[in-house]
Amino acid sequence: SALGLGAFTPEVRERTLQSKPSAPPQDIKCVSTRSTAILVSWRPPPAESQNGVLAGYSVYYRALDSEDTELKEVNDIPPTTSQILLESLEKWTEYRITVVAHTEVGPGPESSPVIVRTDEDVPSAPPRKVEVEVLNSTAIQVFWRSPVQNRQHGQIRGYQVHYVRMENGEARGLPQIKDIMLADAQEMVIAGLQPETAYSITVAAYTMKGDGARSKPKVVTTKGAVPGKPILSVHQTEENTLLVKWEPPLDAEGQVIGYRLQFGRKDVDPLATLEFTALEDKYTAPSIHKGATYVFKLAVKSRAGFGEEAVQELTTPEDIPKGYPQILEASNITSMSVQFGWLPPVLAERNGAIVKYTVAYREAGSPGNPLEKDLPPSPENSYTLNGLKPNTAYDVKIRAHTSKGPGPYSPTVQYRTFQLDQVLPKNFKVKMVTKTSVLL
Template sequence: MYAVEGLKPDTLYKFSLAARSEMGLGVFTKPIEARTAQSTPSAPPQDVQVLSLSSTSIKVSWVPPPAASRHGAIVRYTVSYQAVNGEDTERHEVTDIGADATSVVLEGLGKWTEYVVRVRAHTDVGPGPESAPVRIRTNEDVPGAPPRKLEVEAINSTAIRVTWKPPLSGKQHGQIRGYQVIYSRLENGEPRGHPNIMDVALPEAQWNIEDTTEYEAIISGLISETSYSVTVAAYTTRGDGARSKAKVIKTTGAVPGKPSMLISITVGNTALIQWQPPKDMPGELIGYRLRYKRADEESFTVHNFGSTDDHYTATGLFKGATYSFHLSAKNRAGTGEEFVKNISTQEEVPSGFPLNLSVVGLTTTTTRLTWAPPAPAERNGRITHYVVVYRDINSQQNSTNRTSDTHMTLHDLRPDTTYDIRIQAFTTKGGGPMSPSIQSRTMATSPAFATSFGVKAVMKTSVLLTWELPENFKSQGLFKILYNQQSVEVQGNMKRKLITGLKPDTNYSFVLMSRGNSAGGLQQQVSIRTAPDLLKTKPVLFKTDENNGGKITINLPKVATTAPISWYYIVVVPGSLTSSRRWENPDEMELDELLEVGKGSPPRHRRRRRYTEIPRAYIAAKLEYLPETFTLGDEQNYNGFYNRPVPSNQPYQCFVMAEMKEQHLSSANEKQRVFSSSPYSDPVMVESGSVARSVDSPEMLWVMGPVLAVVLIVSIVIAIILFKRKRASPLPKDEHLSGVKDSLLANSS
């Protein structure tokens, strides 16, 4: 008996048998035939296609599996379908499809619903593999539900506002192309006349809408003090769907028409407004409302008057400004249509000078200036241009430049020269007063004593300035940094300076000068804006872990605004560094160095002792989002910073530091880091616990191990010496033991 393997399923084979001896192969027997058993198909049906027939049915067609892959007679097909989303997302199957069928119609499907369809073939042995999934969406239909949350509001006597939300997405049955707002006039609660239809078509961009979207329509041209019935229906390309439940609204009573108004401009920046009642005055006149504002203002000044008032004097008007006056009459139904009139006061020369004149850029031959217009009340008209007047302080000859902008660059200046600069604003009537002068010194042409003067880090009350020194630079005295009418001196070999005592969210300009070299003047300048005060409250102790020393949970402050923050840092500062007034607030620390020092993996046991012996500030965590609470000392790594156990038995404080997203200096292409820090927390001291002890125990091994080894070696040496003495001059037994004991006691002490 012999088993032939590796044959194909459902295949007819012929077999012959011959004997073989040493003389060779004998004669084959007559062939016999045998067919292998059937198996499941090894390939799915081919060329599966789907076609949407209606909003609830689709047609699925296919081609049988290749003959070589059927492995038997196909006895039936199975078609499975499953909705991608909606109320029914379960998998369904149609199993009674005959072997000769090449298509089937699936009915009872969801309207405007996407389905995934698969087909598989069966032999008597079982099913073959499924075809690749094919997606199809049923056709659109009219919406199956009305719009939601219909609200109606009377605007005035002839108009109403209608708002609504779309039908739920599962009931839209297609792309909502628009809405029909149907309204009818009611008499005694019954509709009168044909209903009116307002079509609210949606642009194509709004066809795919969300359930929370709200729509609005204004219906005007209505009759005052009349009730109306309002309903809304959504529609697709197949038609409009169900209407919402009707809302009844009554328009308000008729309001007054426009009053007449006369405005006379008087002396002393005032205007006299006089008016007459409206000709169309339904009901009783109960008063007037006057609103007015300057053209560049956003809000109106509003005054209400009684029915007998007929004039008002507006005071404090700006010269050379345009004002808009709005007057309306009121009855018990509401406020009527406004009478609108614009006036312009007479221009004069500015009574004030341009503000905030400052230097924002320097070279050896140029100076860049910026300023702001005079205060609005002092412009006295439209500012047409500015005149900048400047001169060498050692000369009486003035030079002038004219511009309509609020910035200017002075060219062709002399190097290493101080200039006196003023500015004047002009209207069509002439020029106003000169601004107070500022002095600026151009850069020297001699070799620069420092380069790359810039900003390393910006805090809310401090800024870290840095610069580079040439390799062959020799200090010739002190540097001086000027800012906002203040100055600070720096040693000539220094390359950085932390300026403190600044105001949050304020513009500052810093100038680096050298007092000792021959140039002796202004060298480089940078301008910055300090960080805003985002973290106004300090971290607060929440709880300590009594079972695990070195851990404490704190409540973190909340950010006061939606500023663009890139990272938050939790910083721990030993109390000795704050109580000694070295760092009275976090902005007095050089935070960039703190960030570099704090990076790294958890320290080894041998290094931990150094952290306890030399108190220093460190960063416990770097977080993308600021949680409500945070546990210090959990020994986890947070974005490259190790949250080491909090030092025990010594006071410490902590604070939160927010790093804002990258900003660019206005005067250079250099990036600067901007930080806003919270105040220090109150001092806290952690008692020694199990965690603290577990940290100290390896330290004791490093200390006690060598000590014990020394004691052991000394004891052995003493024993050898005593042994030799015993051989040379034997002692009584008690005296020998007493000598060893005394020697050990002496060495151990």
């Protein structure tokens, strides 16, 4: 009033109604505790944003890189709880996790999502398509493919190949392990095995947590040991033959069931092949050419196959050619020249490498010695006689030389040059033929 303030009324207190929280829980942390569990922790929303008494929390989560991407939730978490362990999760899988606070009115906003991956584990599936190939008596090669992707449960760090010797279907001795620390490895060679022995092979992939499931066993048997090189010698005899002798390898006792001999001139394919029993130990090669290099290859035969070949070469001494070249028909004749070719003496009569040829020619029926021309050997083996007389017959012959000297001359072949004014048709061709005419 005009005189001042009066007495206050009794105090009356009233509380506004609750509402949903206007802020999410704070400081969300997610930690993988093992390959199938994640620990989620949080702090309540700020007091001024709780908008009532907190009634509890909900946690929402779903896998990001899995076939099962359905959103899952954990509700009715007491308001006094600040963490929860999510269990029965997929191994080595990323999860998206959010937390929501509730009042009695309802849930507030979701927290910012946290992405976390569960821990690695050992692979639960074995490598696929395991195959084993026997290479020889002491080595095998193992092939495989990586386990299916969704059962690797981590980053594959490498593979282990387990192998053990088998007898009568049972393992004998401790398994051996070969480790290859390459994530993309898909094969391995295992050496140092025993000949003619059965082995059981399994393959497992491993992550940082250890090796996982093994593949089904593959049982293979190594090949029998093949013998080493035999002892081989070759000698030329006085009868112009080659005597071949051999002895079995020192470590092949009881293994030899025969021999295979391949032989022939080194410059002629293919080599001849002969097989001998285990009791035979020599062979005489007849009809040997002079001045030729012969090669001999001998291998021991066992139940496992042929072993390593012993190789010997022998070169017979050269001699003068026994045979003569063969002159071919003239390919080009004019009034003053003759071009002709020839074949070297047959192989059996060359008696060495041909180092040159001598061509001898003269007018047919003329007295005296013929003119001679030395020619080097060439792939063409062709020569042109120039400066000849027109319409004149010439006798031509040829012989070959080795380093030991000349062989016999070939039989004489006679060529006649054309007349000086003789005109020869050029580019002669038949264009068309009918029953009564020819177009030239």
